[in-house]
Amino acid sequence: MTRRRLLGGGLAAAGLLLTRPAHALGPSSKFRFGQLKLGPASAPRPNALRRLGWEIEKRTSIDVDLEPANVAPTADTLHETPFLYLAGEREIELPSAAGIEALRRFLTFGGFLLIDSAEGSTDGAFDGSVRKLMAAVFPTTGSTKGLEIIPSDHVVYKSFYLLDKPAGRLSIAPAMEGVIRDGRLVAAYIANDLGGAWSRDDFGNYEFRCEPGGERQRELAFRMGVNLVMYALCLDYKADQVHVPFIMKRRRWKPDDGALTPTPTPPSPPKPPTNKP
Amino acid sequence: MNIVLFPSLVRYALAATCLVLMVATVLAVRRGKGGLGAALGVLSLLSGGALAAEALVALTVRLAAPGATEFNEYRWVMLAPWGRLGLALGGGAVIAIVALSWRASRGAPAWRRATMIGLRAGAAVGALVVFLEPAVELRQVAREPNRIAVLIDDSKSMALSESTTGPTRIERARQLLTASGGALAAWEANHKVDYYTFSETISPTSLAALASNQAQGKATLFRKALELVRARYEGRDLAGVVMISDGVSTGGFTEDSGDGAMRDFLRSLETRVHTVWAARKGLKDIAVAKVMADEFAFVRTVVRIDAVIRTTGLPARQVPVTLSTDGQPLRQKMVDFPGGDHDVTVTFEVTPPRVGRYVYEVSVPIAPNEAVTSNNTRSFVIRVIRDKIRVLQVAGQPGWDVRSLRQMLKSNSNVDLISFFILRTQDDISLVPNDEMSLIPFPTRELFEHQLPSFDLIILQDFEYLPYGIGDYLENIRSYVEGGGGLVMLGGAASFTSGGYYGTPVAAALPVELYGPFDSGPVVDTQKFSPQLTEAGQMHPVTSLRYSADDNVAAWKTLPQLEGVNLVASVKPEGTVLAQHPRLRTKAGKPMPVIIAAEYGKGRSLAVTTDTLWKWGFGAAARPGDNGRQYTKFWENAMSWLIQDPVLRNLHVDSDAVEYGPNAPVRVTVRLLGRDYQPLAGGVVSLTVRRGADPSSAEEVSAAKLAVGEDGTVVHELGGLAPGVYRIEGHAAIAGRQVDANDIFLVREGGSELDRPVGDAATLESIAKASGGQALGAVDTLPSDLAFDPPRIVRVDRRTDVELWSRPGLLLLIIGLLGLEWLLRQRSGYL
Structure with missing residues (x-):
């Protein structure tokens, strides 16, 4: 070992011992939910996102800002929270044309919208208004689809936990619906009241019982929430992981010819000057 | 001139046949086999008759042409107009006459029967001669050698x-x-x-x-x-x-x-x-007889080279076969050759580190008393191109900056992306069995020890190395950059100083100095800010969102604000600050850098001390009419610069081929672009041409100063170059900054005459x-009797025809034969 390497190693060791950690470079560095507000209706599960955020903070490496931001479609701050959460238990007011266009841009350029129905029905007023909203934001034209069933082999079901269906406080919707654009799930709609499963009161007690699966179902609801956030932040990362070994193998860079790597010839020293008379 | 109908051998055979058949006839008659005796007798007479006919022809010619000795050639001609058909019909008639005669003479004694048939056959042949009108053309000819x-x-x-x-x-x-x-x-x-x-x-x-x-x-x-x-x-x-x-x-x-x-x-x-x-x-020789390698190869991908080594007349031995480039050995194999003549194929694999042209050489040492030494080496050129930009993105935690970069890279069809994100740290709660999670172990050793050189670019994004035990691999990252790789470190809570990189090998490759453990003060700032382009950043390839400097500055002013930066101690001397913080200062009082680029060894590194660049894409898209394209443009620029994409060079020097024959003209095109990547009309380029595989010892063979034209190009011609490896080096100054370019080509030995000397x-x-x-x-003298075609070209000096059919003697002969046959028939009681 050379003296330089020894000194370098010592400095590095000192650096490790005295690493000066930081906690995010600013609010924008943290993950923060955006609570989408449409009309005067208030969020049915006001504590849900904070509780989910807390779980995400504890279970994953994601740095979470626990306080959700309330945003309207036409707000200037819409694009500061790329993950939007829209929950409801009754009919919602559709945004204006400008709001629809703003939502379309938000989702097209990388935003994600999670719609959570708390009305306990798969064909209620909230469900109807959600379908109208999605039809307005993503009109079905030709081959482009609106809301469609998201199959259970979609990467959103394995982005962190391995799941097969979207459990919530209820289990009335067997599948998640969503809108896919350019191969990306831009909006997900789950009618099982995820927020109801996540929500706790100020004393830490869960506010609603999960039926019919009880606490196991609640756990699965949290896992679904984690997966949705993880998908929004990583996209199809988990699907790619399956292919990594093959990609690595295809891109063979290391020679395997059994040859030796000889020592390079050092450059010849300059010839001494010859003294000429 | 003697006319011969038969070769000597045939003539003797006919005479012998005549005698033998005669004796056989006698024996057959004595044994009472009259029919057989007659047949043998007829054949005996025919044999003798053939000889007699030849003598008659010769006699006739001699009598008809007394001066025949002056002639040296003859040939048969047929004067009758019957042609081959007449000849066939006449021959058939003769055979029919003989057959009828055989039938008509049934019961006669053998000798008499044979004689009658012979006489009639002779007369028939005489009549045939009259019918066909044959003649002998005598010629006096001379042959041209x-x-x-x-x-x-x-x-x-x-x-x-x-x-x-x-x-x-x-x-x-x-x-x-x-x-x-x-x-x-x-x-x-x-x-x-x-x-x-x-x-x-x-x-x-x-x-x-x-x-x-x-x-x-x-x-x-x-x-x-x-x-x-x-x-x-x-x-x-x-x-x-x-x-x-x-x-x-x-x-x-x-x-x-x-x-x-x-x-x-x-x-x-x-x-x-x-x-x-x-x-x-x-003959004793060892040669690199053939090299088989693709003309094109992909950068950072193994390319296979097969070399056929041929030994002739040498005893069994072990020979080192070496693959070299730039005069330095890359790979070597010891190959066992049995005694005698053998071909052995030796396979090498190499990984070209960069795009460009490479001259490789396969060589074997010279053997004692070797007949030919020039075939002991063989050079060849491989053009290395890029298939896709191979990017490794390692992120310490998912985040919007991580997501945006991944989405941009994945959507770029020229990028082959491998991402590794830390989804759960050791501090996170794990109450869930592993089989209910999709997590996989972080393959640190595979990535940072085995696969690192296969990437063109490594992006470390808010990644703290310490918890993952890759401290031992940081030196690999440093040497990877030094060897020609590209490295980006993006800001974040676990980047730069707060990522613990101070004093590590990775820090050595970064363009900024980090705060040490004993430095006081904050290591991050969380305020919003708009980065300002420096003078260098206005035209630098990484930060050029627009072509002209003014447009570029204006474009940067429209970018959404960023939020928070990692603070660094200073910029290294080799670092170029492209964008800086508008308010913050380093301890030395200089503006806090935000985007810094530097060359490290043969590679390049880029430091971006914020983790909110995603706002230039998704954030900008909040504004109607803005699609966030500037974010993509920035990263495309950064990737091109980091991987040293030739497109971003200001000076280009290119020969019009990679291999030339001896003394073939070589056209070198020089193209000079200004800082704005527009043609730099009138710019001066110093061009030096050196000969030699080893750049350190290559000798200068040509030097010129060239002024480029309006289109920024000039063509320089070289000629009379001896075989060897040539390196073209171009140098120019653009606004006081030195730019270089080089190219390489090969002038081959003429032909492959001595490749296989045995x-x-x-x-x-x-x-x-x-x-x-x-x-x-392997003869020492040529034989005198070697077969050659005889001369075909003749010159006829004199000629004459001797007609055989019109001789009175022939008519008398026919009459005589028929008369004798008639007489015999009468005496035998057949009339």
């Missing part, structure tokens, strides 16, 4: 000697011709002998001129030589070809053309080719065999 072409190989391989004391092959050919004076004189009796040397073409020569021939031909083209000889004697009478050679063929006479094709060609010559082998056994007798044998000639092999 035809040509023998003697081809002597004077290619370079003929200058070789199988031993240090023995003659060279060309000397052996000369000795052969000198010793064959008698044979050549004998050939001259009926032929004229023309001498040619042949290698790439044929050249007329003489025995005297051959004495000073040094055998310097660069190829041995058998087929071409024979074609040229054939063309030279087109319409003339060629008696044959004598080819004296060592059989060493270039141009693939026996390899490219199949046996059938070669036979067809040699038959089409319509002359026989006799061959003499001028080489001998015992004499090849088999090729000569196959030529001789297929053309109907004789493979004389």
